[in-house]
Amino acid sequence: MILVTGGAGFIGGNFVLDWLSNSVAEPILTLDKLTYAGNLATLEPLKNDPRHVFVHGDIGDQILVKRLLAEHRPRAIINFAAESHVDRSIHGPSDFVQTNIVGTFNLLECAREYWNGLDGHDKQQFRFHHVSTDEVYGSLSASDPAFTEVKAYEPNSPYSASKAASDHLVRAWFHTYGFPVVTTNCSNNYGPYHFPEKLIPLVILNALNSKALPIYGDGQQVRDWLYVGDHCSAIREVLAKGRLGETYNIGGWNEKANLDVVNTICAMLDDLKPRADGKPYADQITFVKDRPGHDRRYAIDASKVERELGWKPNETFETGIRKTVQWYLDNPQWVEGVVSGSYREWLQKQYS
Numbered sequence: 179m180i181l182v183t184g185g186a187g188f189i190g191g192n193f194v195l196d197w198l199s200n201s202v203a204e205p206i207l208t209l210d211k212l213t214y215a216g217n218l219a220t221l222e223p224l225k226n227d228p229r230h231v232f233v234h235g236d237i238g239d240q241i242l243v244k245r246l247l248a249e250h251r252p253r254a255i256i257n258f259a260a261e262s263h264v265d266r267s268i269h270g271p272s273d274f275v276q277t278n279i280v281g282t283f284n285l286l287e288c289a290r291e292y293w294n295g296l297d298g299h300d301k302q303q304f305r306f307h308h309v310s311t312d313e314v315y316g317s318l319s320a321s322d323p324a325f326t327e328v329k330a331y332e333p334n335s336p337y338s339a340s341k342a343a344s345d346h347l348v349r350a351w352f353h354t355y356g357f358p359v360v361t362t363n364c365s366n367n368y369g370p371y372h373f374p375e376k377l378i379p380l381v382i383l384n385a386l387n388s389k390a391l392p393i394y395g396d397g398q399q400v401r402d403w404l405y406v407g408d409h410c411s412a413i414r415e416v417l418a419k420g421r422l423g424e425t426y427n428i429g430g431w432n433e434k435a436n437l438d439v440v441n442t443i444c445a446m447l448d449d450l451k452p453r454a455d456g457k458p459y460a461d462q463i464t465f466v467k468d469r470p471g472h473d474r475r476y477a478i479d480a481s482k483v484e485r486e487l488g489w490k491p492n493e494t495f496e497t498g499i500r501k502t503v504q505w506y507l508d509n510p511q512w513v514e515g516v517v518s519g520s521y522r523e524w525l526q527k528q529y530s
């Protein structure tokens with residue numbers, strides 16, 4: 179079996195669902211703290227699936243993690259658990275340091291002790307897969323080449339700095355202890371089950387609820403978008419065939435300016451669910467104060483994972499964003515479940 183941390187979040191949840199959609203898949207043990215970003219509703223389809231066990235807990239809890247490893251004896255750990263929202267990291271970096279750095283450190287230490295106690299084949303096949311972000315590389319200008327795996331780390335936000343620190347710990351555990359790690363650094367994801375504090379789901383839901391569509395600064399910041407299902411398939415490939423101690427950049431060669439992304443979503447909604455007054459959703463676009471230290475451009479060079487492991491994304495931005503918009507239209511109950519009081523407080527704090 180495999181241990182997935184952060185499996186009730188956006189990418190972890192998609193990963194668990196995708197993995198278990200294969201009828202012969204190995205079982206999964208999900209460990210998740212269920213912060214505001216963790217939603218058991220995402221894992222609802224697995225409620226009666228004997229191949230899935232959910233444990234509510236913190237990756238920083240040494241006693242719990244050691245017990246889970248001893249009891250379930252996973253052959254791999256995939257670490258998705260993190261605080262992941264840049265704007266929240268600006269308001270309050272402490273949880274980011276605690277979970278992303280100290281939590282990862284604890285997970286590495288517990289896993290190393292467990293791995294040291296394994297023998298032969300079990301020891302040889304064990305993997306610790308750390309899921310990270312392209313944001314650790316910093317910001318690009320319009321003419322810079324895309325990030326490769328050898329680009330120096332230049333994190334600019336408390337979020338990216340905490341992820342960079344965790345990547346360094348993972349790297350050091352390989353070089354110092356020979357602990358079997360792989361790291362993936364992925365570009366911005368979008369797709370089903372995305373918590374509506376991030377740009378794409380926020381814009382879809384605000385549009386449908388006749389609210390402003392907030393664009394930070396001039397809206398010309400560029401992100402490189404990857405459909406979440408493609409990120410999950412890349413993680414499966416790297417887990418199965420990635421070289422130990424290596425990092426792999428994951429991306430879909432889909433650079434888009436934020437304003438273009440928002441206009442694309444508006445046009446899609448005009449088509450799929452026109453406004454009652456017949457006016458375009460783009461009328462709701464509102465330019466707001468920029469994010470402090472806002473990175474201008476991210477772009478991933480994914481040649482290494484394509485060349486070494488033969489991975490390629492299935493979705494283009496156009497096919498992926500259509501699926502995503504349709505998913506939010508089809509799943510109002512999931513949305514209803516996540517927009518709790520604490521979500522409304524966040525919107526008030528960030529956008530008022």
Ligand code: NAD
Pocket residue numbers: 183184185186187188189190191209210211212213214215216217235236237238257258259260261262263277281309310311312341363364365366367368373
């Ligand atoms: P998310 O915020 O949607 O989910 C994070 C999950 O981790 C939640 O379920 C939360 O409850 C859980 N969690 C938080 N702290 C925990 C702790 N201490 N112990 C156990 N569980 C805890 O994040 P996401 O977008 O799914 O991102 C998953 C991973 O992928 C993160 O490591 C993130 O840095 C990375 N990543 C995200 C993106 C993106 O675009 N979202 C892109 C590249 C990499």
Ligand code: TYD
Pocket residue numbers: 264265366375376377378380392393394395397399400401436469
């Ligand atoms: P986000 O989804 O928060 O991802 P990240 O900051 O990790 O890239 O933001 C994506 C881009 O959209 C980023 O450049 C910030 C911008 N943005 C807005 O313009 N308005 C918003 O309300 C949000 C949440 C983000």
